[in-house]
Amino acid sequence: MSEVERLSFGPDGLLPAVVQDADTGDVLILAYMNAEALRRTLETGLVTFWSRSRGQLWQKGETSGNTLALVAIRKNCEANSLLITARPAGPACHTGNPTCFYRPLDPARDLPPEP
Numbered sequence: 001m002s003e004v005e006r007l008s009f010g011p012d013g014l015l016p017a018v019v020q021d022a023d024t025g026d027v028l029i030l031a032y033m034n035a036e037a038l039r040r041t042l043e044t045g046l047v048t049f050w051s052r053s054r055g056q057l058w059q060k061g062e063t064s065g066n067t068l069a070l071v072a073i074r075k076n077c078e079a080n081s082l083l084i085t086a087r088p089a090g091p092a093c094h095t096g097n098p099t100c101f102y103r104p105l106d107p108a109r110d111l112p113p114e115p
Helices: 035-044
Strands: 015-021 027-033 048-051 056-059 068-075 082-088
Touching (some): 035 048, 035 056, 035 068
Antiparallel strands (some): 015 027, 048 056, 068 082
């Protein structure tokens, strides 16, 4: 049995995949992969996801050119999520930011009130 076959895809057939910049260590994006997205990523060396909103495969950068070149993939201890290291060709976020994680929460302002 291959390592991919040992992964625990969720009931929807998806795994969360966190992408980290291989050079800086910055967390770039959180997206989801099904078995086909993972297979394409391993075959092409370009990170591909499953778009939950569009219901189809989505190679990062297919329209923008801001691809993610695969460096490595690690699975977590329960084999139900992935950590992908990649080299981005341009910003990872559709907003033009280098990472999707650019908006801080301010605990003093953003903490919801207690029930």
